[in-house]
Amino acid sequence: MLxxxxxxxxxxxxxxxxxxxxxxxxxxxxxxELDAVIAAAAQDHGFSPDAEIHGYPMFHGEDxxxxxxxxxxxxxxxRVIDAxxxxxxxxxxxxxxxxxxxxxxxxxxxxxTYSREQLCFQHMxxxxxxxxxxxxxxxxxxxxxxxxxxxxxxxxxxxxNFGTPGEYMSxxxxxxxxxxxxxxxxxxxxxxxxxxxxxxYRRWNAxxxxxxxxxxxxxxxxxxxxxxxxxxxxxxxx
Numbered sequence: 001m002l003x004x005x006x007x008x009x010x011x012x013x014x015x016x017x018x019x020x021x022x023x024x025x026x027x028x029x030x031x032x033e034l035d036a037v038i039a040a041a042a043q044d045h046g047f048s049p050d051a052e053i054h055g056y057p058m059f060h061g062e063d064x065x066x067x068x069x070x071x072x073x074x075x076x077x078x079r080v081i082d083a084x085x086x087x088x089x090x091x092x093x094x095x096x097x098x099x100x101x102x103x104x105x106x107x108x109x110x111x112x113t114y115s116r117e118q119l120c121f122q123h124m125x126x127x128x129x130x131x132x133x134x135x136x137x138x139x140x141x142x143x144x145x146x147x148x149x150x151x152x153x154x155x156x157x158x159x160x161n162f163g164t165p166g167e168y169m170s171x172x173x174x175x176x177x178x179x180x181x182x183x184x185x186x187x188x189x190x191x192x193x194x195x196x197x198x199x200x201y202r203r204w205n206a207x208x209x210x211x212x213x214x215x216x217x218x219x220x221x222x223x224x225x226x227x228x229x230x231x232x233x234x235x236x237x238x
Contacts (some may be wrong), residue, residue, distance in 0.1 A: 002139040003176075004092075004128045005028060005190040008117075008146070009055065009198035014206035015116040016236075017124045018094030018132050018198035019138065020190055021087065021131055027190060030087040037083055039106065041076045045069070053080055053186065055194040057200025074217055081221055084193050085228045091133050093129035093225075094123045094199045095236040104238045112165070119132040119237070121152055122164055125173055125231050126181075141180045145193050149182040200225070205236065 006019040022030065034053065042049040045054035058065050058077050065073055084091070086140040096116045105113045114122075126142070132139040143152070156179060163172050204222045209215035225231070 001137055002128075002132055002135065003144075003190075004139050004141045005194045006124060006141060006196040007144040007185070007191055007198050008120075009195070009202035010118070011202065012204050013098050014095055014202060015098065015120055016093065016198055016202050016205065017120050017129060018194050018201055019092040019124055019151055019195050020084065020126060020197070021090040021232075022190070026088040030083065030089065030193065033083045033087070034080060034193060037076065037079045037106065041072065041079070042196070045072045053189065053196055054057055054185070055196050055203075059198075059203075060198070078217070078221065080193065080196055081224060085224060085230060089230060090232050090233055091197060091225070091228075091234075092127050092131075093143065093197065093232045093234040094120055094126055095128070095201065095205055096120050097236060097238070100238045101230045106206045117148065118151070118155060122155070122159070123237065124160065125128070125176065126164055126171055129171055129173045129175045130169070134142075138175050139175050140177050142188075142191070143180055143182050144185050144195065145182045152182075172234070205233070 002021045002023055004019045004021045006016065006017055007018050010016065038051055038053065039049045042051065045068050047064060048070050057063040057185070058073050061073060062066065096119055098116055101116055101119065128139050128141060159173050163170050183191065185195065200221050204218050209218055
């Protein structure tokens with residue numbers, strides 16, 4: 001069985017989810033490796049080994065990372081991405097451009113419209129289902145806790161009973177088990193890792209870096225992720 005760990009990142013103009021799919025062995029190994037990366041960096045740079053791995057505060061020096069220098073934060077950020085890419089995992093990255101979605105829905109006069117969050121979540125569930133099918137197994141979905149969790153659970157149940165909306169990749173999510181579970185990220189290195197991927201994906205899709213050094217870092221991370229061979233059906237819609 002696979003477990004999919006899923007988190008989001010967004011601006012007004014762009015919304016995305018990232019997911020990490022792994023079996024129990026890869027979950028154990030990646031969790032341990034991420035703990036080791038943070039523990040070693042904490043010893044060298046004087047912050048707590050319990051520090052959470054989140055893209056925004058790491059990049060901007062906030063929360064657990066407020067007293068860590070820029071170079072150290074960038075180094076840890078990249079080591080975390082390296083650890084994810086070295087693990088036996090599948091990575092999903094899906095986004096939607098807010099204005100393009102609204103324009104398409106208006107132009108096509110959709111009888112039913114969907115929010116960017118619901119649409120992007122549906123796309124992720126379809127692809128998690130497809131990966132599980134490819135591996136001839138099933139998957140459980142764990143997402144970072146969010147205010148609209150009840151709505152996502154309700155849509156998940158509808159998809160299981162009646163199929164996902166539209167003809168493209170229509171599925172009843174037969175490979176996905178039970179419901180979607182929402183959990184806090186603090187105890188889960190895998191949810192934190194999904195956040196790191198979502199933040200990186202959002203940043204390269206929806207932001208022009210103000211500092212050339214930041215641009216070099218993002219370009220390097222993008223190259224590593226896209227060439228890793230770990231991605232399944234990445235992209236944005238519409």
